[in-house]
Amino acid sequence: MPTLVIFVALAIILTLVLAVIVLMPWLRVDKSAQNNQLIVLNIEVFKERLEELKADYNLGGMSEAEFKTQKTELERQLLLASDDKNSLILDDNLDTDLAHNGHSSSAIAKAQREQRFTRSAKARLTILICVPILMIMAYFLSGDRTAVTNLWQAQDKVGQVADDLLTGKIDAPPEWATEDSIGLMGAIQTNVHHHAYDPMRWMRLADILMAFEANDQALEAQSRAYRLSPEDEEVAVAYAQTKFFTSGGMLDSSSREALQNVLRKNPEHQGAQMLMAMGEARSGNYEQAQAWVERLRQGIAARDGDHSEALNSLNELSRNIAQQQQAALQAQTSGAKSTTDSAASAQSVAVTVTLNKSLDSMVEPxxxxxxxxxxxxGGAPLAVKRVPATQLSSAVSGFNIELNDNDAMMPTHTLSKAMAEGKSLVVKARISKSGQAMTASGDLEATDLPLEYQGVAGDLKVALEINKQVP
Structure with missing residues (x-):
């Protein structure tokens, strides 16, 4: 049954129950109404007998004491004949007489109001029908519920597909399910939140978000998976890897701690060792990085089978780390900035970054x-450099920076390799307010510049101006 139909049905039932509870005192049957005719008859008889008593008293047929005694007895009989307080409702002359016998005027007035109010079955039915209708109309008319109804429709249509994706029953959604990618994504996220304590669903959600290049959301999903299951090696390494790539190839304290916990339990975990090697290299700890590479090499060599491709990749990583270390040593001895090592890359990209004067006041230390x-x-950067933005704001004629293979985040994902394969490249410059590698609202950025390198000999030179703020 469609979710919208279920919602409306449950809303109507709940509204009816609440309406009955709230209106129960008003809906209660007034038993006095069933005896109205008898009460009226009793009152008429009482009036006639009272008139007879008054006539006898006026003619001297009885004393004043006898008149009062018989009048009181008539009133008592009338009250006993009435089943409820509505029997007190008499005409104005009788009200005065009853007030003399201990009945307060407020009690008499209240009884009069209640007796005049007649509750019909038609009125009750009208209330029970109108209240639910008005409440449902108020729900749909008080705001735009299109997003909610669209989500319900998506859950009805692709809810099972989303569950199969998150539980690993299928690796990719069927073609018909991808026609409404927004609906499918909404169904996936709803499924994850319905199973909020399942770390594997959060991990698969992170993988899906990474495929859509929603890196910030992917990192948050991985973080939740790690918090739910910090002892799971697969979860911990996946979290550290996502954190590593979304932080510009740097290992922060949380990702480093996750990897160290994995290595304490499983010192031969190759994924954790590789991330530690790349992270130490990016942090400038070249000796530690080489030590991790050597541990990886020994572990792979000790395994059965042909692992020449993996060993070649490790050798390339080791050479890359050595070149970075050599460049860093040269920069220290010469007092100059790190320059491109010609053995590391066939080409370098020299970037001059300037800041629009209108944005000067928006740069913070x-x-x-x-x-x-x-x-x-898209995808992970081929080369990236991270420097304090104050260096840019203090540069008179622009800030110069060079990018080459030494700045690669991964040894097999380099600038020279992408150029050799003829891929389309872009140069980006952005000032991050949060210090994170992912773009966020409030950041300052330049328009992406296509890198024209085909047929260009030597180093490439480009210029970018940071001239806009991310909304």
Whole structure:
């Protein structure tokens, strides 16, 4: 049954129950109404007998004491004949007489109001029908519920597909389910939140978000999976890896701690060792990085089978780390900035970054400047550098920076390799207000610049101006 139909049916039932509870005192049957005719008859008889008593008293047929005694007896009989307080409702002359016998005027007035109010079955039925209708109309008319109804429709249509994706029953959704990608994504997220304590669903959600290049959301999903199951090696390594790539190839305290916990339990975990090697290299701890590479090499070599491709990749990573270390040593001895090592890359990209004067006041000391080269289709940067944004704001004629293979986040994902394959590349520059590699609202950025390198000999030179703020 469609979710919308279920919702409306349950809403009507709940509204009816609440309406009955709230209106129960008003809906209660007034038993006095059933005896109205008898009460009226009793009153008429009482009036006639009272008139007779008054006539006898006026003619001297009885004393004043006898008149009062018989009148009181008539009133008592009338009250006993009435089943409820509505029997007190008499005409104005009788009200005066009853007031003399201990009945307060407020009690008499209240009884009069209640007796005049007649509750018919038609009125009760009208209330029970109108209240639910008005409440449902108020729900749908008080705001735009299109997003809610669209989500319900998506859950009815692709809810099972979303569950199969998150539980690993299928690796990719069927073609018909991808026609409404927004609906499918909504169904996936709703499914995860319905199973909020399942770390594997959060991990699969992170993988899906990474495929859509929603890196911030993917990192949050991985973080939740890690908090739910910090002892799971697969979860911990996946979290550290996502954190590593979304932080510009740097290991922060949380990702480093996750990897160290994995290695304490399983010292031969190759995924954790590789991340530690790349993280230490990016942090400038070259000796530790080489030590991790050597541990990886020994572990792979000790396994049965042909692992020449993996060993070649490790050798390439080791050479890359050695070149970075050599460049860093040269920069220290010469007092100059790190320059491109010609043995590391066939080409370098020299980038001059300037800041539009209108944005000068928006740069704060804690801001970070990211300059990257990456494929036009997206993905992890081929080369990235991270420097304090104050260096840019203090530069008179622009801030100069060079990018090459030494700035690669992964040894097999380099600038020279992408150029050799003829891929379309873009150069980006952004000032991050949060210090994170991912773009966020409030950041300052330049328009992406396509990198024209085909047929160009030697180093490439480009210029970017940071001239807009991310909304």
């Amino acid at each position: 804690s801001d970070i400047l990211f300059v990257t080269v990456q494929e036009a289709t």
